[in-house]
Amino acid sequence: MRRIALILLFNFILLNFNAQEVAVLKYSGGGDWYSNPTSLPNLISFCNERINTKLNVKPETVEVGSSDIFQYPLVHMTGHGNVYFSVEDAENLRNYLISGGFLHIDDNYGMEPFITRELKKVFPNKDLVELPANHIIFNIAFPFKNGLPKIHEHDGKRPQxxxxxxxxxxxxxxxxxxxxxxxxxxxxxxxxxxxxREKALKMGANIIKYAFEN
Structure with a gap:
């Protein structure tokens, strides 16, 4: 138990040494983790300009099972298809999250059933819960009174x-x-x-600001 506590403390220190960087999460399973190659650089440029971050405009790529993940307070994950976490991946990601890290997963369409399944490996006793429209993440830099904005239609469902x-x-x-x-x-x-595009970028800036400040 003491060893685990020391590891988590060490990881938390690592996170805080690199207080303003983000990375793209590389995962297994065949899903296109590399999709939307211009997305994060554009969001980073927007944040540096509008909310005074000082992020590297060329984000690094980090594997879900790598200890390098602890260098980044925020990791971004996207894709359209299958996701697979090994036991080691799930443990590493869980340790990253409970020691101060933040993961944003953006379904690029078709990812939901796979990531929902794999997150049960990371947190077997926790469920995804819908955030209310008045959650601080929707207002921390730019206001979204109705919560998450709709950017692309896909199946025509409401954004959640x-x-x-x-x-x-x-x-x-x-x-x-x-x-x-x-x-x-x-x-x-x-x-x-x-x-x-402005709505999408402003919501992205809210996510980055929230991850860095909470």
Missing amino acids: AFGIYHEGRLVLLFTYESDLGDGWEDPTVHNDSEDV
Whole structure:
């Protein structure tokens, strides 16, 4: 028990040494973890400009089972298809999250059944719970009075933001039927209007600000 506590303390220290960096999460299972290559760089540039972050505009890639994950207070995960976490991956991700890390999972369409299944390996006794529209993450930098914005239609369902809490802290955010990442991409990729892209980027900035400050 003491050994586990020391490991978690050490990991927490590592997280705080690199207080403002984000990374893309690489996972197994065949899903396209690398989709939306312009998304995160564009969001980072927006955040550096609008909420005064000082992030590297070329985010690193980190594997879910690597100890390198502890270098980043925020890790972003996306894709369309299958996700698979080994026992070691799940344990590493759980330790990362409970020691101060934050994971944002953005369903790029078709990811939901797979990530829901795999998160049960990470937190067997926890469920994804929907965040209310008045949650601070929707207002911390830019206001979204109705909660998560709708960026792409997909199945026409309402956008939903789900979270997992550990000891009262939101450690994981899963954005579903919104597709923020598509809205962060270069304008020519999806031909979204400026208004749609602005909404997506502002919500992304809220997520980054929340992860760094909570």
